Amino acid sequence: MSNRGFLLILSSPSGGGKTTLCKMILENIKDTVYSISATTRERRSGEVDGKDYFFLTEDEFLKKEKEGFFAETAIVHGKRYGTPKSFLEDMVKKGKIVVMDIDVVGAMNIIKKYPNSVSIFIMPPSFQELENRLKRRSRDKDDDIKIRLENAKKEIEFSKHFKYTVINENLKDAFQKIKEIIENEKRRI
Ligand code: 5GP
Numbered sequence: 754m755s756n757r758g759f760l761l762i763l764s765s766p767s768g769g770g771k772t773t774l775c776k777m778i779l780e781n782i783k784d785t786v787y788s789i790s791a792t793t794r795e796r797r798s799g800e801v802d803g804k805d806y807f808f809l810t811e812d813e814f815l816k817k818e819k820e821g822f823f824a825e826t827a828i829v830h831g832k833r834y835g836t837p838k839s840f841l842e843d844m845v846k847k848g849k850i851v852v853m854d855i856d857v858v859g860a861m862n863i864i865k866k867y868p869n870s871v872s873i874f875i876m877p878p879s880f881q882e883l884e885n886r887l888k889r890r891s892r893d894k895d896d897d898i899k900i901r902l903e904n905a906k907k908e909i910e911f912s913k914h915f916k917y918t919v920i921n922e923n924l925k926d927a928f929q930k931i932k933e934i935i936e937n938e939k940r941r942i
Contacts, residue, residue: 758784758845759942760867761935762853762915764860765875766905767830768887770921774875775854777928782935786844788853791817794832807837825855825862830900834859841867850935857911864914871938873931874915878922880905 761778765771779785791807793814802808809817814833818826823835836855844851853863857874864870877883883905887898912918917934921927 757942758847758849758851759938760788760841760845760851760853760863760870761785761938762855762860762863762870762872763875764855764857764872764908764911764915765921766877766883766908767901768883768890768905769875769877770886770924770927771854771875773924774921774927774931775852777924778852778931778935781928782850782932784848785850785852788836788841788844788851790855791823791835791837792832794830794834824866825859827856827858827862829856829858830897830904836863850939857908857914861911861914869942871917871934872915873917873919873934874912875927876909876912876918876920877905878920 763771763775775787779787789804789807791809791814793809793811796802796806796808800806811833814835817823818835822837824838824841826833826835828834834856836853836859841851855863860872864872877886884902887901919927919930
């Protein structure tokens with residue numbers, strides 16, 4: 754089997770289960786590595802700088818953006834996010850599957866720039882379930898939940914541009930489907 758790497762883009766509305774699925778992929782599937790993004794949003798409790806994100810000030814972010822450090826950048830929920838470019842390219846050359854947890858705008862830009870990317874949209878089973886999940890998680894303030902739900906409607910519109918859509922009814926089945934997609938893509942690429 755060939756050993757060429759590829760970018761694996763995972764997008765979903767906030768609360769879609771993407772972060773948990775990313776962890777499952779990284780822990781269970783060989784040759785996967787995580788693309789750590791930079792962001793200007795505040796660090797949440799439990800998050801580690803350099804592991805979950807590179808937390809940057811607005812000035813630091815803009816400087817790096819100007820220097821061409823990022824493969825893509827986007828503003829999500831009012832904060833800046835960006836994917837470091839050299840990591841992606843180095844890892845693909847090494848034969849790795851680079852897992853990217855990014856928003857739909859970032860996903861569109863990456864697909865344009867790297868047409869061999871494999872993109873998966875993680876769809877929540879229903880809008881009501883998405884709202885329940887966001888409330889249960891209660892990490893976000895009520896206002897934030899409203900913004901995230903509004904954004905979710907727009908994000909779901911983008912799903913048609915993704916190569917695959919996986920409905921996250923439950924994590925076990927969603928993970929199994931993603932695993933099959935990866936196996937097929939490994940053979941193809
Ligand atoms: P959170 O702040 O909740 O970790 O992430 C908010 C949103 O930003 C999520 O949809 C996540 O996928 C997206 N995101 C994280 N990193 C990046 C990135 O580097 N680029 C883009 N475009 N979106 C990102």
